[in-house]
Amino acid sequence: MVEAWAEKRVVISPDPTTLADSVAARLLNRVAKRLDSDALVHISLTGGTMGSAVLVAASRHPRRDRIDWSRVHFWWSDERFVPRADDDRNEKQARAALLDALDIPDANIHAIASSDDxxxxxxxxxxxxAELARFAGEDGDWPSFDVCFLGVGPDAHIASLFPDRPEILITDRSTVPVRESPKPPPERVSVTRPVINSSQRVWMVLSGADKAAALGLALAGASYASVPAAGAKGRKRTVFFVDDAAAAQVPPELIDGEY
Structure with missing residues (x-):
């Protein structure tokens, strides 16, 4: 069993605040490092409590203004299909948390259309x-994200790919409309699993005891059709950044104390 889990790393912080600060610092360091060697960096964001908390922490970090954000592009793994001003929109949350504070061209923020567009x-x-295709890499119809952030629900969903639904099985396109979502709001747009798995690094950020079972199943190599988080894999790194409460079911040998 351990061999099946070896490619996945688990990094634990004591609490949600420390978790957000740690991941934010890693994000800024990663972006700066990639900009040293690449002309552009592509980051895929996620919504939810921890997704926003990481961006707030990044906004407050002293390294924020030392990065050339004109060469960074932001995307989303999914979006709620609601009006643009709706508080449920991941885009709105990300703008309030970080993006509006950056010196970044509007063209670098690739928001998914809203219901009033x-x-x-x-x-x-x-x-x-079509927007993803504009920045396609050499081996796909979309960019390979340098970092793809994902939240993980208590049901182990990622993006808007929910357990035992057809969207998680789609591999012949980059995006999919989601109707009658088991979590409100009912209509969403999500990238598909091939887009997620073409990312260089997949960083899943989760906190709370209600996420412990989902994390345990994802690490155990459960079927991604029923446990979508188990099917998320970066080309170079797949890391679960978690707090103590979410890590309750993680075997000690899977914890990475150095990454």
Whole structure:
């Protein structure tokens, strides 16, 4: 069993605040390092409590203003199909937490269309797929994100790919409309698993005792159809950044104290 888990790292912080600060510092360090060798850096963001907390911590970090944000592009792994001003939008949360404080061109922020942008849900997914294709890498119809952030729900969903639903099995396109989501709001746009897994690094950030079972199943190599978090894998790194409460079911040998 340990061999099946060896490629995944678990990094534990004592509490959610320390977790957010730690991941934010790692993000800024990673972006700075990539900019030393690459012209552009692509980061995929996630929503949720911890997703926003990491961005708030990054906004407060002293290294924030030493990065050339004009060469950084931000994307989202999923979005709630609601009006642009709705507090449920991941874009709105990310802008308030970090993006509005950055010296970054508007063209570098690749938001998914909202319900008041004049397109339906299918059109929003198609528009986002076309935007991803504009920055396609050599081996796909989308960019390979340098870091793809993901939250993990208590049901082990990632992005808007929920357990035992058809969206998690789609591999022939980059985006998918999600209807009748088991978690409100009911309509969403999500990237598909191939987009996530073409990322260089997948960083899953989760906190709280209600996430412990999902984390345990993801580490145990459960079927991604029923445990979507088990199917997320970066090309170079797959890291679960968690707090003590979420790590309750993690075997000691899987904890990485050095990464």
């Amino acid at each position: 004049g397109v339906d849900l299918e059109g929003a997914a198609e528009r986002y797929a």
